[in-house]
Amino acid sequence: AGTAAARVVLAAVGALAVAALPASAQTTLTIQHPLPLNSHYGAGASAFKDAFERLTDGRYRVVVQRNDNEREMMESLQIGTLDFSVSSTGPVGNFVPESKNLDVPFLFRDTAHARGVLDGDIGNEILAAFERRGLTGVIWLENGFRHLTNSRRPVVTPDDIKGLKIRTMENQVHMRAFETLGALPTPMTFSEIITALQQGTVDGQENPITVIVSNNLDQVQKYLSLTGHVYSPAVLVAAPATVARFSAADRAAMIEAARAAQTANRDRVSADEATGVAELRRRGMSVVTDIDRAKFEAALAPAYAVYAKELDGNLIARIRAAA
Ligand code: PAF
Secondary structure, eight states: OOHHHHHHHHHHHHHTHHHHHHSSSSSEEEEEESSSSSSSSHHHHHHHHHHHHHHHTTTTEEEEEEEEOHHHHHHHHTTTSSSSEESTTTTGGTGGGOOOOOOTOOOOOOOHHHHHHHHSHHHHHHHHHHTTOOEEEEEEEEEEEEEESSSSOOOOOOGGGOEEEEESSHHHHHHHHHHHHTOEEEEEGGGHHHHHHHHHHHSEEEOHHHHHTTTGGGGGGOEEEEEEEEEEEEEEEEEEHHHHSSHHHHHHHHHHHHHHHHHHHHHHHHHHHHHHHHHHHHHTTTOOOOOOOOHHHTHHHHHHEEEHOOOOOHHHHHHHHOO
16 A cells, blocks of 8 residues: 555656755755644654654754644645645545545444555545645545534434534535534634634534543533544645655655654554543543444435535445445
């Protein structure tokens, strides 16, 4: 899979037909991600920094920065004012429509299914689509399965969601799902979430355990339901302008560093998921673990009918059928 990803990047860079320029004594590159350094994204970004600096013998210095606005990072990569980003696919579908297919609720059975699909042909096909939209998709990372939190009541059945104001990502696939369940989806960037929850502009939000823990969302949310309603992929994206300046050896170093980022990021998600629910209980959250996912899927039938028309039904079927 890594070799295929490398081919995608190398071919795309070749297509730009820009001569590689030698790096000056030390070139500074920036990678942004939207969570605290001590998080699964911070782990990935730091591993990328360490590996890339080492593999390029100190010719590059990589600065890791936090930016909670994932849409803004995509825009900056497109215009070349940022070099790399780690983000969820939340707003990515607005730039690379093919990625929306990954955001369908209850599409992935479990983490192994998701990682297998993203590291295989399907994941590489979607990464290749980034290049057509002025972005370089380097490798798939992970955010994790998303769960619902709110300040009003325990959510056990789909009916319990009715009438709740839920902050969603700026993602039409997710918004349609919550609308179908009778919630009032309110899209906003992550940077606004704490204030919105504190002030009651929204009642709830949904994110993986690792995000809930690392951002102390328990301080503004009482109820957690382990809905696992959608797998949230993350992706390491590069600015084509940055990659175009790399030599072939630098590009190979970027791919190897990206693999190190993937390992560090996924290991951290797995570790956080193993301990996170107990930690959130300890901090006082009331956790509903017994969720009948089939009931939620059934309640989403009207949304699936729209996805079948608006998204790539063939691709979605291939993802579902993947081992
Ligand atoms: O909810 C979101 O916006 C995303 O899951 C987050 C927390 C920025 C991580 O990608």
